[in-house]
Amino acid sequence: MALLQGAPAGQLNIVVLNKALFYTDLLALRDFGQTITQERYVALPQGPVIDNYAGKIVRALDAAGLAEQIEVGLAKPVRSRIRSRSSTASSHAK
Numbered sequence: 001m002a003l004l005q006g007a008p009a010g011q012l013n014i015v016v017l018n019k020a021l022f023y024t025d026l027l028a029l030r031d032f033g034q035t036i037t038q039e040r041y042v043a044l045p046q047g048p049v050i051d052n053y054a055g056k057i058v059r060a061l062d063a064a065g066l067a068e069q070i071e072v073g074l075a076k077p078v079r080s081r082i083r084s085r086s087s088t089a090s091s092h093a094k
Helices: 002-008 016-032 053-063 085-093
Strands: 040-044 045-050 067-069 078-080
Touching: 002 016, 002 078, 016 045, 016 053, 045 053, 053 067
Parallel strands: none
Antiparallel strands: 040 045, 067 078
């Protein structure tokens, strides 16, 4: 969620989100001997993704009320439903 909240407009292209998850898991595996997500990855042309990421990641974020996937365009970005502190602070400063 911190990744989404810190992104411009609180949203990330789904490919970027999957890459961030992969590299986060890769670093955790290197440094701690296990991944954070404990999920299996599959190879796609755009890079590795969590197997059934739409069902496991996107739907879980949506069900928890934390984020939603925008089904418009090729990027299909995932958008945070929670405003970050920085965006809240900047809106109060106006």
